[in-house]
Amino acid sequence: MPSETILLDLAALLYLAAAGVAVIAAIAGKARDRTVLTLLAAALALHTGAIALRWLRLDHGPYVNLFEILSSNVWSLHLIALLASLGVRRLRGALVMTLPVLGVLVLWMMATPARDTAVPMTYQTIWLPVHMVLGKLFLGLVVMALGLCLVVVARRAFGWRLSHAPDCAEAEGLAHRVMLAAVVFQTLMLVAGAAWARDAWGRYWAWDPLESWAFLTWLAVLAYLHWRPRNQGATVLNAALVIGIYVIAFATFFGVPFVSLAPHKGAI
Amino acid sequence: MARPARYHGRRAPLVALALVMAFGLAAGLAFEQTELRGVTVSPPAEPPAQSAPAPTPQGAPTGFRAAFEAGITHLRQGNPHGAVQAFETARRANPHAPEVYANLGFAYLELGQPAAARAAFETAGAIAPGQVNAYFGLAEALDALGDGEGAMGAMRTYLHLAPGDDPFRRRAMSALWEWESRRDTALAAASGATEPAPTPAETPSAPAGPTAADTPSEAGPTAAETPSEAGDTLFDAPLQTLDGDPASLAAYRxxxxxxxxxxxxxGPCRAELPSLDRLNQALDPELFAVAGVSIDRQRVFTREFLADLGVGFPNYWDGEGRLTKEILAANVLPLTVIIDPQGEIVLGYEGARDWNEPGLVAALGDLAQGDGPLAERIAKLQEELQ
Amino acid sequence: MSGTGLKILRAVGSHGATLALLGLMALVVAAGLAFEIEVADWIVPPVAGLLVNLVAGLVGQATLRAQPMLFAFHAMLGVLALLVGLDRLTALNGHVEVVEGAMFDPALAVVEAGPLHPYALDQVAFVQGGFEIRYLPGMKRRETVSLLRVPDGAGQWREARVGDDDPLIVGNYRFYTSFNKGFAPVITYTGTDGRSVTGAVHMPSYPLRDFDQGNAWRPPGWGPERAPVKLWLHLPEPVYDPNTAWTFRKPSNPVLIVIEGEARQELLPGQAAALAGGGQIRFDELRAWMGYTITANLFNAWMMAVAITACLALAVHLWGKFQSQPAGSPAGTGVRHAE
Known part of the structure; x- marks a missing residue:
């Protein structure tokens, strides 16, 4: 276990360092893409090792408690950010916004107790990894779009230069494309989730809180995709809508599954 | 004005749709035939020739009683289809049980089949003229069929036969009043009068009739139905022992x-009870008493539960809620109140806790025998409870 | 189509109408979260509205027809909505408890079915055998294995194992083992006429309601005016220790307590007692019952096929779009596509 923790701590440091370098470079007006991407790749390598060690020890993947969900999403979202930046050069300029947002997740992960877990019986199905992979692809694309849209808002609202990021119109247009791709994975994620629910609980959809929030997230994406074609000029508003979608998706992925009500206790 | 950049001809969307639907059809057929999990069994065309091996005893829970009880459950859960099937099974098992026909009638009423309901109720009444609820149901069925006079006659018969404390008397009287008013209004309209008929104070909308399996609840009337008498104190509140005898807390003055x-x-209540039992043994019985009051619905089951658990301190049952709801207003369980010898509540605690902490036991001892003002001793106890 | 008709068609199929209906749908779902309304019922009007909006869009929006795969994607969404509606009308949900050694009896199943459901539960035949449920320390439930005997299609019976994600599938019906299982004292009642009938009384779910192992039972022939007999299952030794691993099992020394009014009689297996209300009850043995969730969704496979196909159509459309219009075209200039 100590080696698992050390790997995770080092990975977290490198994630935060990558975010730090991206921000400092943007303030200084210099491009440090290679450094950022190298730090990201190193962080991912160490994090992969930490996840693998924990997987071997517990005999199941990182998908049961909050710590594991955060860890696996920190890993996958950074991986998608890295691969997207390697594949589409224009996306690198948005890392100055994307990585600090992911850095908040990293800090949250480090602050969450890493308790050991046992996988519930309903998780032993092929639909779990299918649903998870599709969900991570969706959220990863939303985070990339978020980064691009934060560039737009930072420039228009706060006057930041961010000279190495795409211009506002291009950034917003790219974000729209990313969201178009995201909705495909999101829809497939819902289908896989329904298939999983049917085998786990005998019904494919019951409007429970998580399903309801996931559906609201899907509706938000559909509404944005139907709004934007007639409002292509409203760059800042469109960017704000994508940021709103991220907030709803974040609440769905990281909030709803873990909200609990503790009984009131105490002297009266 | 922007024009579409690529236009493949008028048929292109339909061709694309046809291709996609063909793909979907193939996928659907493939998925239909594929089961990733589970054991698939074809429904047998005929029952198996050989009975399934079944150990003794004989008989499965499919007799009359089981089918009848199942029908009642279906009715209560709003599943009239299931209720009809279950009652038909019961009827085949015992064709002479009037309660089956009566409840079958109610199920048919739920299904909106008043003619079938009428036949069922009439059969129930023919088998057992004293099957009171059959007349209630028959009245409803006849009303649905438009036979107002018949409905009123049946309801009057119900009111004549039903005991005075029957819970459905009020509904029956209200329905009868409404029907009579409706008839009078119709008569008045026919004769040219214009005075509107008075509306009943309570208008039954599809009154749910009594079922044969209704039994009086052991909990008795709720606090909302029985206004509390002025001056009820904690010690006066009527309770019952777990053996059903009348009791109160007056003995603890x-x-x-x-x-x-x-x-x-x-759950927290159950976990806490042994701790209270140990507290009862630790405290001076001359100065203190520990007692419990259960608000469970089934007193005899509460008694058995406590016997299984093995707690020794006295417990009571508050079926009417006079003490727990009206006086203590217990909204959170468990609730523990500490009452002084004069009957005043000095402290209350919501939630479960360990009652055997040395500091707490000492503070309790202080409360009864300590020096200093009572308020200070209560404050010290409150600190221990935090 | 006349000019006015076309205008109406375009208005009904417009993006604005789509947005309004999506908003209405979101309101219904949010109300379900906040006020616990029945979302499945309230969502029908906005879905119906979206279906009309969709059809009008497919017919009236030239830009949609100009992108064949996008057109096909939207059309498949409409098909999916129709399939969901059909599925709801024909679905069945319910649950049943089956005691060891007994045949499944559809009359005992508590079900809710859509109005068009082709009821055929009476064609389902299986006999419940034993079952095993394993727990880890801390009451963490692990595998459930339920042994059944099912018809083998050749007039005989064969053994089948179901449990957790492996349901019994008979026709359109799926039987999933649920977390509910419990004990069932088997009793034989002999009436005053000398006739005997044997049956099982299901106690509440165990260990979920281990504190409440009681039930009320009315012997055959006892009318509603007579209070039922109350039965309580006393387990002298604990069946489980929550701090260790254990397997669900029947206790070896159960005691059935027969309560009439305030009188109680304790019966060991094989013992009998006279009832004050008439007749005699014998506690034959203790068995266990298994709970099943029953579902029937006739269009699940088709819904999945249509949903996946629709996503593939959208993916093909996007691929073509991204290839023909590389990233970097400033938004707001060039060609405007309906998306």
């Missing part, structure tokens, strides 16, 4: 009473 309100369905 003159001592500090640690009273715990609990229910068996409350």
């Amino acid at each position: 003159g001592k500090f009473l640690i009273l715990n309100v609990w229910a068996a369905w409350c």
Whole structure:
């Protein structure tokens, strides 16, 4: 276990360092893409090792408690950010916004107790990894779009230069494309989730809180995709809508599954 | 004005749709035939020639009683289809049970089949002229069929036969009043009068009739139905022992009473009871008493639960809610109140805790025998409870 | 189509109408979260509205027809909505408890079915055998294995194992083992006429309601005016220790307590007692019952096929779009596509 923790701590440091370098470079007006991407790749390598060690020890993947969900999403979202930046050069300029947002997740992960877990019986199905992979692809694309849209808002609202990021119109247009791709994975994620629910609980959809929030997230994406074609000029508003979608998706992925009500206790 | 950049001709969307639908059809057929999990069994065209091996005893829970009870359950859960099937099974098992026909009639009414309901109720009444609820149901069925006079006649028969404390008398009287008013209005309209008929104070909308399996609840009337008498104090509130005898807390006057309100369905309550039992053994019985009051619905089951658990301190049952709801207003369980010898509540605690902490036991001892003002001793106890 | 008709068609199929209906749908779902309304019922009007909006869009929006795969994607969404509606009308949900050694009896199943459901539960035949449920320390439930005997299609019976994600599938019906299982004292009642009938009384779910192992039972022939007999299952030794691993099992020394009014009688297996209300009850043995969730969704496979196909159509459309219009075209200039 100590080696698992050390790997995770080092990975977290490198994630935060990558975010730090991206921000400092943007303030200084210099491009440090290679450094950022190298730090990201190193962080991912160490994090992969930490996840693998924990997987071997517990005999199941990182998908049961909050710590594991955060860890696996920190890993996958950074991986998608890295691969997207390697594949589409224009996306690198948005890392100055994307990585600090992911850095908040990293800090949250480090602050969450890493308790050991046992996988519930309903998780032993092929639909779990299918649903998870599709969900991570969706959220990863939303985070990339978020980064691009934060560039737009930072420039228009706060006057930041961010000279190495795409211009506002291009950034917003790219974000729209990313969201178009995201909705495909999101829809497939819902289908896989329904298939999983049917085998786990005998019904494919019951409007429970998580399903309801996931559906609201899907509706938000559909509404944005139907709004934007007639409002292509409203760059800042469109960017704000994508940021709103991220907030709803974040609440769905990281909030709803873990909200609990503790009984009131105490002297009266 | 922007024009579409690529236009493949008028048929292109339909061709694309046809291709996609063909793909979907193939996928659907493939998925239909594929089962990733589970054991698939074809429904047998005929029952198996050989009976399934089944160990003794004989008989499965499919007799008359089981089918009848199942039908009642279906009715209560709003599943008239299931109820009809279950009652038909019961009827085949015992064609002479009037309660089956009566409840079958109610199920048909739920299904909106008043003619079938009427036949069922009439059969029930023919088998057992004293099957009271059959007349209630028959009245409803006849009303649905437009036979107002018949409906009123049946309802009058019900009111004549039903006991005075029958819970459905009020509904029956209200329905009868409405029907009579409706008839009078119709008559008045026919004769040219214009005075509107008075509306009943309570208008039954599809009154749910009594079922044969209705039994009086052991919990008795709720606090909302029985107004509390002025001047009820804690010690006067009527309780029952777990053996059903009348009781109250009056015997605890003159001592500090640690009273715990609990229910068996409350997990923290169950976990706390042994701790209270140990507290009862630790405290001076001359100065203190520990007692519990259960608000469970089934008193005899509460008694058995406590016998299984093996707690020794006295427990009571508050079926009417006079003490727990009206006086203590217990909204959170478990609730423990500490009552002084004069009957005043000095402290209350919501939630479960360990009652054997040395500091707490000492503070309780201080409460009864310590020096200094009572308020200070209560404050010290409150600190221990935090 | 006349000019006015076309205008109406375009208005009904417009993006604005789509947005309004999506908003209405979101309101219904949010109300379900906040006020616990029945979302499945309230969502029908906005879905119906979206279906009309969709059809009008497919017919009236030229830009949609100009992108064949996008057109096909939207059309498949409409098909999916129709399939969901059909599925709801024909679905069945319910649950049943089956005691060891007994045949499944559809009359005992508590079900809710859509109005068009082709009821055929009476064609389902299986006999419940034993079952095993394993727990880890801390009451963490692990595998459930339920042994059944099912018809083998050749007039005989064969053994089948179901449990957790492996349901019994008979026709359109799926039987999933649920977390509910419990004990069932088997009793034989002999009436005053000398006739005997044997049956099982299901006690509440165990260990979920281990504190409440009681039930009320009315012997055959006892009318509603007579209070039922109350039965309580006393387990002298604990069946489980929550701090260790254990397997669900029947206790070896159960005691059935027969309560009439305030009188109680304790019966060991094989013992009998006279009832004050008439007749005699014998506690034959203790068995266990298994709970099943029953579902029937006739269009699940088709819904999945249509949903996946629709996503593939959208993916093909996007691929073509991204290839023909590389990233970097400033938004707001060039060609405007309906998306």
